[in-house]
């Protein structure tokens with residue numbers, strides 16, 4: 135049980151801090167949340183700065199163009215960037231945390247060479263085409279079909295809830311390459327493709343979220359031709375490839391946000407002190423409990439990172455435990471913010487009100503709370519499979 | 522950074538679990554509980570401690586775990602103590618384990634009872650004279666907000682296992698000290714304890730005979746943490762009990778563990794236990810008062826809520842005296858009132874939010 139960092143790690147932290155202090159003031163003003171082209175440009179500009187300073191894909195293996203940093207260094211990186219108020223990974227989320235690691239782990243040398251460098255440089259943005267109107271939680275029930283014609287898959291179907299699809303260059307697309315029957319159960323016939331978003335036959339229709347902005351979109355695929363060489367992993371083996379991807383999403387994707395939660399909590403307390411709400415012991419105690427929750431999320435993260443370090447990188451199912459607690463705490467945090475704000479909690483422009491609205495997605499996106507509990511019950515606790 | 526247990530720590534935990542299974546198996550727990558159950562109504566505090574087990578714990582170094590090897594201790598630290606107490610909590614081992622362990626740590630001061638505590642020859646219970654804690658629900662909990670207006674000395678506090686104890690570790694606002702149990706007992710009134718394995722006495726707050734200057738805050742913090750470690754052990758154990766029952770009990774022609782409603786209860790229990798584990802272990806490493814407060818809060822929550830959910834998974838069986846679930850719940854209630862109440866922990870953490878320069882995560 136050791137929470138201390140080595141000298142090397144502390145060195146790394148100090149260099150990073152100094153770099154952040156130097157470059158953050160040079161950043162342009164943040165774009166409006168509804169301005170997706172502006173957000174793309176901003177996020178990619180930041181990614182380019184990280185790349186040029188040697189921080190892009192920090193924990194990716196060197197053969198994938200990364201820096202081969204230890205999980206602890208990666209944790210320090212996420213902690214320090216968030217603490218310094220650096221931009222969030224934003225539009226590069228899927229590429230850096232999802233598609234990239236999947237291609238690094240499962241792709242051929244040619245695929246890595248084609249797709250990884252532009253992700254790291256911030257030149258190409260990816261989105262995730264998993265969910266479909268009829269297949270969300272039951273992901274393996276997806277229907278978008280890819281019919282093979284020589285060297286090409288002809289893809290037809292539709293995807294939904296695809297975050298920032300309008301500004302993406304590529305989509306990690308799950309398609310059905312074998313029909314469902316007795317010999318091929320539904321998750322066997324799935325393949326993982328890299329779809330160019332500008333291919334003929336791809337139509338993107340933004341969907342308005344409850345926050346009023348277009349955060350995600352519907353993607354319609356009408357006989358889109360995708361080269362077979364764009365398939366990552368074997369044909370019909372996409373489910374396994376996907377599980378690799380999902381474990382990345384659940385493992386480390388929320389680290390920066392834990393630090394952000396603590397920051398929000400501290401400013402809630404400061405605001406409560408100035409507006410008098412602090413004198414209410416019920417509210418004060420509620421904030422105190424949230425501080426315990428934030429501390430626990432941070433410690434769980436350190437635990438998961440230590441485990442990943444010992445087992446050699448791939449995050450374990452323990453990520454589900456974190457995700458369940460995190461999504462709940464995040465919502466409680468912004469509910470408490472509303473109490474601190476009082477009537478201002480009805481001002482939709484207030485930062486904490488936007489935060490409250492977006493926190494509502496956390497128990498749904500990346501696997502709902504119910505699906506996560508199924509995973510914990512069956513895969514961690516070993517309870518018999520439910521029906 | 523490697524937060525996970527070292528090999529030695531893993532071995533210590535396994536060793537403790539084996540000792541508990543051998544020396545305090547379920548039958549032993551039931552013997553304690555059922556003896557008290559039969560004595561209910563006789564006005565006794567019941568539940569005499571098994572002195573030979575206590576001495577055995579002393580012999581394996583449970584109480585001297587953190588004493589330097591030079592004075593016959595094991596020379597380990599708070600993380601190891603937390604692992605040992607987690608196992609004791611898992612087994613629901615009764616007795617003032619925490620205060621005896623803390624009293625052993627005072628042996629450098631020449632207190633003779635401290636030496637005996639280290640060897641497991643003395644049983645030392647505890648009394649928090651500030652009235653805030655020490656097995657009490659007394660009013661006047663102040664937390665760490667700086668409001669120290671507690672009139673603890675006149676509030677009654679609850680003391681565990683007083684009739685079996687040799688000495689009482691008294692914690693004042695700042696100082697700590699030891700008093701012979703026989704001096705405290707005459708003015709104490711036996712309480713019919715909700716937990717059959719934890720006899721309680723109501724005692725008037727007591728601040729005389731405080732000798733160890735300035736040690737109270739540290740002792741109180743360690744007491745809270747070691748109590749949280751026991752809560753963690755209990756919380757982890759009730760997950761196992763619930764999962765085991767869910768994998769055996771059949772209704773509607775299938776195991777109840779296949780029902781999603783039951784699965785989700787169990788999953789939530791695991792999340793609580795693992796969340797508590799992460800903060801309890803971290804607090805053992807940092808010894809930071811904020812971390813200890815977080816550990817207290819989340820471990821109390823995990824132990825109490827897990828016991829309730831475990832009871833629910835057991836159905837009618839869960840409501841019986843025979844199932845062990847109620848023992849976990851009752852002990853969790855007792856421990857949740859000890860040392861640092863939820864209110865005090867929450868106030869402590871809230872106060873830290875507005876302290877500039879307080880360590881954040």
Ligand SMILES: Cc1cc2nc3c(=O)[nH]c(=O)nc-3n(C[C@H](O)[C@H](O)[C@H](O)COP(=O)(O)OP(=O)(O)OC[C@H]3O[C@@H](n4cnc5c(N)ncnc54)[C@H](O)[C@@H]3O)c2cc1C
Nearest residue numbers: 262263264265270271295296297495498499500501502504
């Ligand atoms: C903000 C946001 C961004 C997203 N971004 C993307 C993206 O970029 N790419 C992408 O592919 N997807 C994305 N998603 C989709 C997300 O993964 C799905 O919404 C999610 O998996 C749930 O699927 P669903 O919406 O079809 O809900 P449903 O599966 O229809 O679920 C509805 C309700 O039924 C419950 N339920 C369903 N099955 C079970 C079960 N077996 N047991 C118990 N309860 C069950 C659910 O918990 C939920 O409460 C995003 C979602 C959101 C909210």
